[in-house]
Amino acid sequence: MHVPARKLYQRIAEDIAAAIADGRYRPGTRLPGERDLAEEFAVSRPTIREAMIALEIRGMVEARQGSGIYVTQAPPPAGRSPELDVGAFELNEARILFEGEAAALAATSIEDETLAALDRVLESMAGAGESPGAVDADREFHLLIAEGTGNSIVRSVVEMLWQIRESSPLCVHMFGKARREGVTPRVAEHRLIVDALRARNPQAAREAMRAHLRRVTEDLLAATEVELIERAQAEAHAQRSRIAQRASL
Template sequence: MGLTNGLSSGEGWARMVRPFFPTDMIVIEATPRKLYQSIAERIAATIADGRYPPGARLPSERELAEEHAVSRPTIREAMIALEIRGLVEARHGSGVYVIHAPRAADIAPELDVGAFELIEARTLFEGEAAALAATTIDMATLRTLDDLLERMHDATSDTAFAADRDFHLTIAEATGNSLIRSTIETLWDVRERSPLCVNMFARARREGVTPRVDEHRRIVDALRDGDAPAARDAMRAHLSRVTADLLEATRLDLIERAQAEADAQRDRVSRRHIA
């Protein structure tokens, strides 16, 4: 097909494509800073400028949440991020203390994904995946889920946690949508590779948090009934409970390492007095 209106081929092509590529196109940043990262940066800045020098006790979690107008889980993630960086430490029954001032180059580091942010994404994707799976799941897959529930009872080993992952990925697979399955698997990979997530879930395990078999069974029951809304609700309720467990297990005054350090300090003092 030729170009008309007396235009050369180059001029005609340019006019045809120009409307689809506006020169004032808005560029959107691909990786916006996460909220807890911004809060961690703000707190690090207050440490750097001397408001909270090394040795100072930071305000309580509640006070920081009010000061920065964010939730307490966001403050908790920010505190753990700062602790991983070696700027603060939690002391049992006392609070969080500054141990080092950040260098100027360290005030805005690239922090990784936090557990609460991860669970929020999982709730969105896995809730809908469960609803879709309820309309497509077969008996063989239901039997697989039943077997995984039995493996979750083995809470004394890594078996229960491996079964938990397999359980959720089996439901994702049951949707029949490879992209959904891949997305949910990626979220689980984040849980296992993100230093902040690994840190928070490890603390939860030390506090005795294990997969809740009864919650997983309610998901299976809804899938077996082919009840999409019930499957979605059961999955969301389960992940809401995971959030609650993390909040409890990662309370700053329950960090075992801080307790161990305090005990070691008392032992050193006792030995000096005995000597």
């Protein structure tokens, strides 16, 4: 039976977990910085961020204010971690590649009825603000463009990418954090995509879609960095409370 290959962030998370188990990084010690780890593993910072979040979810590391990421415990002896599936950065990389080309193809064949439907979705997106309806409108927007290609396989693949976003535990965690930080679909960026589609300009549609999805990646980087800071601040607050309690004895 074919065993699916592990995702890149999973392999890195497992390598770091193995280093912890082997004693290279003991509980209480600081891990190398994100940039250093990216150089060591020859991967991007988003991939390292996904690996760190996966280890945090497993309770193996934590952020400490102004200091970095520290090991909290060694991995359980049972072996590999639970499958966390696709991370948001990996998913978005695939969307940039695939949906950019889908937008270019749609620009050559999209019908006026679909453009009108996209206009209505943009109105819904603008009115939804930070409510869950904004995400629903975002999903409908991208599926309409895929449908506008006139290719059922393209439509199915884009729908699959959205299903991954809504079902992968790591994806759900990261996008949920972004929403809690107030990150919502940017209507102006979506409008630029529609403008390029209406102009029947494949290159402009491709560039607008890719620029939009790259901004999503930037938002995710910022939101997950805020999460690390918040965790560190919570730990610092708890430490101050413990010190104050001991001082009052």
